[in-house]
Amino acid sequence: MKQTKVKGQSKAKKVVVGSTVKVALLGFGTVGSGVAQVLAASKFPGLQLTHIFNRNVERKRASAGAKFVPASVVWTENIDDVLKSDVDVVIELMGGLNPVEGWLRKALTAGKSVVTANKQLIAYRGANLAKLAGRHGVQLVYGAAVAGGVPVIPGIRQGLGGDQLTRLSGIVNGTCNYILSRMEAGADYATVLADAQQLGYAEANPSADVDGFDARAKLCILSRIALHAELDPDAVATQSISTVEAIDFTYAKELNCTIRQVSRAQVDGTLVHARVAPMLVPLTSPMAWSHGTQNMVVASGRFGGDVVFSGHGAGGEPTAVAVVSDLLAVAQGCKAVELPVRKRETTGEFLAPHYLRFVVDDKPGIVSAIAGALAKVGANIDSLLQKPGFPKHRLPFVVTTEPCLTSTIEKAVASIAKLDCMLEKPLCLQILVAEDKPE
Amino acid sequence: MKQTKVKGQSKAKKVVVGSTVKVALLGFGTVGSGVAQVLAASKFPGLQLTHIFNRNVERKRASAGAKFVPASVVWTENIDDVLKSDVDVVIELMGGLNPVEGWLRKALTAGKSVVTANKQLIAYRGANLAKLAGRHGVQLVYGAAVAGGVPVIPGIRQGLGGDQLTRLSGIVNGTCNYILSRMEAGADYATVLADAQQLGYAEANPSADVDGFDARAKLCILSRIALHAELDPDAVATQSISTVEAIDFTYAKELNCTIRQVSRAQVDGTLVHARVAPMLVPLTSPMAWSHGTQNMVVASGRFGGDVVFSGHGAGGEPTAVAVVSDLLAVAQGCKAVELPVRKRETTGEFLAPHYLRFVVDDKPGIVSAIAGALAKVGANIDSLLQKPGFPKHRLPFVVTTEPCLTSTIEKAVASIAKLDCMLEKPLCLQILVAEDKPE
Numbered sequence: 042m043k044q045t046k047v048k049g050q051s052k053a054k055k056v057v058v059g060s061t062v063k064v065a066l067l068g069f070g071t072v073g074s075g076v077a078q079v080l081a082a083s084k085f086p087g088l089q090l091t092h093i094f095n096r097n098v099e100r101k102r103a104s105a106g107a108k109f110v111p112a113s114v115v116w117t118e119n120i121d122d123v124l125k126s127d128v129d130v131v132i133e134l135m136g137g138l139n140p141v142e143g144w145l146r147k148a149l150t151a152g153k154s155v156v157t158a159n160k161q162l163i164a165y166r167g168a169n170l171a172k173l174a175g176r177h178g179v180q181l182v183y184g185a186a187v188a189g190g191v192p193v194i195p196g197i198r199q200g201l202g203g204d205q206l207t208r209l210s211g212i213v214n215g216t217c218n219y220i221l222s223r224m225e226a227g228a229d230y231a232t233v234l235a236d237a238q239q240l241g242y243a244e245a246n247p248s249a250d251v252d253g254f255d256a257r258a259k260l261c262i263l264s265r266i267a268l269h270a271e272l273d274p275d276a277v278a279t280q281s282i283s284t285v286e287a288i289d290f291t292y293a294k295e296l297n298c299t300i301r302q303v304s305r306a307q308v309d310g311t312l313v314h315a316r317v318a319p320m321l322v323p324l325t326s327p328m329a330w331s332h333g334t335q336n337m338v339v340a341s342g343r344f345g346g347d348v349v350f351s352g353h354g355a356g357g358e359p360t361a362v363a364v365v366s367d368l369l370a371v372a373q374g375c376k377a378v379e380l381p382v383r384k385r386e387t388t389g390e391f392l393a394p395h396y397l398r399f400v401v402d403d404k405p406g407i408v409s410a411i412a413g414a415l416a417k418v419g420a421n422i423d424s425l426l427q428k429p430g431f432p433k434h435r436l437p438f439v440v441t442t443e444p445c446l447t448s449t450i451e452k453a454v455a456s457i458a459k460l461d462c463m464l465e466k467p468l469c470l471q472i473l474v475a476e477d478k479p480e
Numbered sequence: 481m482k483q484t485k486v487k488g489q490s491k492a493k494k495v496v497v498g499s500t501v502k503v504a505l506l507g508f509g510t511v512g513s514g515v516a517q518v519l520a521a522s523k524f525p526g527l528q529l530t531h532i533f534n535r536n537v538e539r540k541r542a543s544a545g546a547k548f549v550p551a552s553v554v555w556t557e558n559i560d561d562v563l564k565s566d567v568d569v570v571i572e573l574m575g576g577l578n579p580v581e582g583w584l585r586k587a588l589t590a591g592k593s594v595v596t597a598n599k600q601l602i603a604y605r606g607a608n609l610a611k612l613a614g615r616h617g618v619q620l621v622y623g624a625a626v627a628g629g630v631p632v633i634p635g636i637r638q639g640l641g642g643d644q645l646t647r648l649s650g651i652v653n654g655t656c657n658y659i660l661s662r663m664e665a666g667a668d669y670a671t672v673l674a675d676a677q678q679l680g681y682a683e684a685n686p687s688a689d690v691d692g693f694d695a696r697a698k699l700c701i702l703s704r705i706a707l708h709a710e711l712d713p714d715a716v717a718t719q720s721i722s723t724v725e726a727i728d729f730t731y732a733k734e735l736n737c738t739i740r741q742v743s744r745a746q747v748d749g750t751l752v753h754a755r756v757a758p759m760l761v762p763l764t765s766p767m768a769w770s771h772g773t774q775n776m777v778v779a780s781g782r783f784g785g786d787v788v789f790s791g792h793g794a795g796g797e798p799t800a801v802a803v804v805s806d807l808l809a810v811a812q813g814c815k816a817v818e819l820p821v822r823k824r825e826t827t828g829e830f831l832a833p834h835y836l837r838f839v840v841d842d843k844p845g846i847v848s849a850i851a852g853a854l855a856k857v858g859a860n861i862d863s864l865l866q867k868p869g870f871p872k873h874r875l876p877f878v879v880t881t882e883p884c885l886t887s888t889i890e891k892a893v894a895s896i897a898k899l900d901c902m903l904e905k906p907l908c909l910q911i912l913v914a915e916d917k918p919e
Contacts, residue, residue, distance in 0.1 A: 079642055079783055085819075184639055190784035192639020199638050199814065200623055200631020203518055203804025327790070330769060344518055345629035345801035348791035351766070353784060362784035365642025366817070375638065375815050378808050380524075 062372040065092035065123040067144070068134035072158060072185075074106020075361030076132060081109040083365075088372055090114055092123045120144055124151060130371055132364055133157040142166055149173045149181065156367045158185035158360055164258035164274045167265065168382065180376065182367040187259045188213055188336040190359025191352040192366070195377070197267045197340055202378040204342030206267045210305040210473070213259040215334030215355035216243045216250035217282050217302035221319070222332040225299050229287050242334060242355070253279030253302065253317035260304040260317060267340050268306060270313050270385040278389025278447075280318035284468055289398055292426055292439045293321050296396070296472070299329050303473060307391070315387045316447075321396050321472040327351070328473070394423060394472040395450045397440045399457070400465040403433040407462050411440060418453045420445040435464060441472065501811040504531035504562045506583070507573035511597060511624075513545020514800030515571060520548040522804075527811055529553055531562045559583055563590060569810055571803055572596040581605055588612045588620065595806045597624035597799060603697035603713045606704065607821065619815065621806040626698045627652055627775040629798025630791040631805070634816070636706045636779055641817040643781030645706045649744040649912070652698040654773030654794035655682045655689035656721050656741035660758070661771040664738050668726050681773060681794070692718030692741065692756035699743040699756060706779050707745060709752045709824040717828025717886075719757035723907055728837055731865055731878045732760050735835070735911070738768050742912060746830070754826045755886075760835050760911040766790070767912070833862060833911040834889045836879045838896070839904040842872040846901050850879060857892045859884040874903060880911065 064080075066073050073093070080090055092115045095101045102116050115122060120140075123131060124147050131148045135141050136159050145155050145162070149170065157163065162170075163183045174181040184194045188211075197206070212218050219242050223233040234251070237243035249255045257279055261272045282302050293300050298321040306315040322328045327349045331337040336354025341347050353359035370377075401407055408425070415422060420442045427438040442450060454469045503519075505512050512532070519529055531554045534540045541555050554561060559579075562570060563586050570587045574580050575598050584594050584601070588609065596602065601609075602622045613620040623633045627650075636645070651657050658681050662672040673690070676682035688694045700713045721741050732739050737760040745754040761767045766788045770776040775793025780786050792798035809816075840846055847864065854861060859881045866877040881889060893908045 075783070082782070083642075083644060190643075190781075191787055192635045195638035196631045196635035196789070199634035199809055199816075200805050201801065202808045203522070203806075204629075204801040205522060327769065330766065342629075342801060343521075344514070344797040346792045346798060348630055348789075350635070350787075350789060352787035358783040359785060362640065362643040362781060366639050367642075369641045369817050369819075370638055373815070373817055375817055376812070377638075378805070378812055378814055380808075 061087055061089045062130060063089050063091045063128040064130045064132060064368065065094065065126065065128040066090065066132050066134065067094045067123065069093050069095045069101040069104070069106065070134065071357035072360045072364065073134045074104065074109065075357035076134070076364050077106055077109040078358070079361045079365045085369060088368065091128055092117060092126060094118070094120055094123050124148055128153060130154045130156060130368060132368065133159055134364070135159070136161070138162055138165065145170065146173060149177055149179055152177055152179055154180040154371045155182070156364055156371060157181075157183050158364060159183070160186040160255065160258040160262060164261040167262065168271055180371050182371060182377070183262070184367045185360050185363035187262050188338060188350070188352075189215070189354040189356065190362045191336050191338070191350050191354060192363065193263065193338045193350045194266055195366070196350055198377040201267070201340060201342060201345065201348065202380060204345045206340050206342045208305070208307045208341040209260070209263050209267055209338065210303055210328070211263070211336070211338035212301055212328055212331045213304050213336055213338065213354065214250055214256040214302055215336060216247070217256070218331060218336070219334050220251070221282060221285070221300055221302060224285070224287060225290050227287070230283065230285065251283050252281045256302060256304045256317045260306055260315060263338065264306045264313060264315065265382055268308050268313065269380055269382045270308065271382050272313060272315060272385060272387050276387045278316045278318070280316070282319045284466070285319050288437045289468065291428060292398065293396070295426055296321065296424070296441065297324050298322055298472065299324060300470070301328050301331065303328065311385060313385045313387050314389070314391055316389050316391060316471070319470055321470055323473065323475060326473060326475055390447045391471060392444050392446055394444050394474065395442045396470040396472055397442070397454065398437060398468040399440070399463060400435060400437045401462045402464055403436040404462060407460070410460055411457055414453045414456045415440070415442065418445075418449045420450055420453055447471070499526070500528045501526055501569060502528050502530045502567040503569045503571060503807065504533065504565065504567040505529065505571050505573065506533045506562065508532050508534045508540040508543070508545065509573065510796035511799045511803065512573045513543065513548065514796035515573070515803050516545055516548040517797070518800045518804045524808060527807065530567055531556060531565060533557070533559055533562050563587055567592060569593045569595060569807060571807065572598055573803070574598070575600070577601055577604065584609065585612060588616055588618055591616055591618055593619040593810045594621070595803055595810060596620075596622050597803060598622070599625040599694065599697040599701060603700040606701065607710055619810050621810060621816070622701070623806045624799050624802035626701050627777060627789070628654070628793040628795065629801045630775050630777070630789050630793060631802065632702065632777045632789045633705055634805070635789055637816040640706070640779060640781060640784065640787065641819060643784045645779050645781045647744070647746045647780040648699070648702050648706055648777065649742055649767065650702070650775070650777035651740055651767055651770045652743050652775055652777065652793065653689055653695040653741055654775060655686070656695070657770060657775070658773050659690070660721060660724070660739055660741060663724070663726060664729050666726070669722065669724065690722050691720045695741060695743045695756045699745055699754060702777065703745045703752060703754065704821055707747050707752065708819055708821045709747065710821050711752060711754060711824055711826050715826045717755045717757070719755070721758045723905070724758050727876045728907065730867060731835070731837065734865055735760065735863075735880065736763050737761055737911065738763060739909070740767050740770065742767065750824060752824045752826050753828070753830055755828050755830060755910070758909055760909055762912065762914060765912060765914055829886045830910060831883050831885055833883050833913065834881045835909045835911055836881070836893060837876060837907040838879070838902060839874060839876045840901045841903055842875040843901055846899070849899055850896055853892045853895045854879070854881065856895075857888045859889055859892055886910070
């Protein structure tokens, strides 16, 4: 086959086979030292780590991970040492938009390819940075930005480009999955969150994880890759997992479900339905099998049905695998398949059955009032669950509905929330339904 | 980054962006017409189907799938019409070694890239054909040869190249999975096989599937991609699923397991342990979740732990997705990451717990004789299971052992088989144990 020559590449300097690709590492934390470790262990021919940039670099140089770093490496606190050097690839593991975006723009402009695990940067600025990379005949790759060591991005780009993917659903935040799968086993939210913080799975301020902002960035990246839809991360609906309680797992189990933070997106003409929220997941769904910090993504195509990717979504070594795999692809000049991406509006609306959990000071007429509020918006009750053993004055019970729109059920819940007997804000969760075409 | 230029590519004719990549299809069966359908539905810019080769081409031209084929396409029974044309990519969906190998060698030599789903050809001749492709600056890609629509090959090549993968285990034969998962639900082997044949999942002669030869070819391809080990398919140990009976699922369930045809390979220095056989799989393992014709591959790495890929492993449309995805990659000049592959010897030996099922004419002393034979080879009994309700004169019962070598247990089984009371050849199955590193 004739090799198709991409426009931007014509500007790229060519190197001959066997020459060395020089690599700089920005950020020497858990993932950075993982990358050094993987490179040291595998000694891929033609790759040479030449620079490590970090603040307080002397502290890093004295850290345990430094033992994997060749003596020839330049350790620096001055980003210009990297940007003005002859490194070919910059690996960015700092995170955040500033000042990283500016540095990477300079790197791309200087003809250096970029490998990054920075999901916020790629979610917000990925399209723009990719254009810049194209103009300079270099690559921007970010397989590590979603699902750590699980090759979802390369798998979809290289292996599912021929399908028309229409739906994505996944568990892409290991912290939430750790918390919820521990709660499934009986622990309560506060205890598990504290454990997660101690284990280093959750930040001191856990909001980015538990409120869905981290997963939202990843969902936007996946939407670009899989659905060819560019979404505004700030426009994607999110719901915190922090209001899910132990009792919800008890009721979910009655419904043959568990609860997971699910990120889902679905193409609907020129609109994309997208939401990151705790949802009820059937125990028969692959997503229910995902425990601890595991990640899982289900990509659903018109022709190929559901494809599942799962594995370790977090941690230094799995994420380092994704980074080094990207680095190998860049070093060997392996571009990814590119298909046209379009800007798309998003809506948080889904047509789905819903789980409503109320905590009430029980008195006659409550069920009737709830049923009335649901009937008023046209939502049909599918089941009503009330476990015995709870005090009447603080009684949790559950109503599930037949499929209805998110906005419809939210309207009903808002009016139910105003009932005098309601002791807490009602919890409203989508119930996921398997949709893969039958075999 | 400087684009690394691969030696062979220097010979390749260059085409400019926007030019059309001409595509020929060899074989217009289920997958071939699926490819035509996917191409017609998605109208990828720059791809043009120009030739279809098939025997009895007029019959194919009148088939339902032909409605997806543009009027401009040349239908032919003469392979030279393709080989001597100016097509850029040949998609081969005929299967088998002869005469396909010769045709594809001619195509590669003529500067045409090849996309194929031919697992036997790639298992036996892949390394050789890849060299030929390299010499002529063209590509040979075969993502559809393993696991149909599940992007295991591109996912591993592009996304796990940075890891050191040491183990593979998978369900890569949809026919066996259909049979065994139906048996799990209570059906017997002969009935299910007949159903599978009627549904088109199994051939009239089912040996390639049920005896493990199809899966063996796929395991060898995966070993090359994932373990960088070139195996001789004929040297890989296989065991038929045809001796598994309904009763084995009953006993497996007692052990919190089910039974699947598992293909596994494991690196051990310069040796690769490889085996395709029905095995007991824990219900908590991803492989137990795979039903019907689904495929699943678990790739285990030193750094990234277990990564799971699953989805529809067979069928025209899912396989067509893999073919068209490969075609897009070739058309866009996206090469896969290449890492050095080495020839490796294989052994069928595994250190594993084993499940032994005996059918005996019950009399005193049998358990003692079996225990004695096991003790003689040093295999420790882990459990002894005997379900009630079977006639004494035809009693099935099960012994499980602690981990021991395949050859060791086979030696014991051979001596037990000679006992007078044995009414059938004992069934000996490996029991899979989860080995992913703990989180």
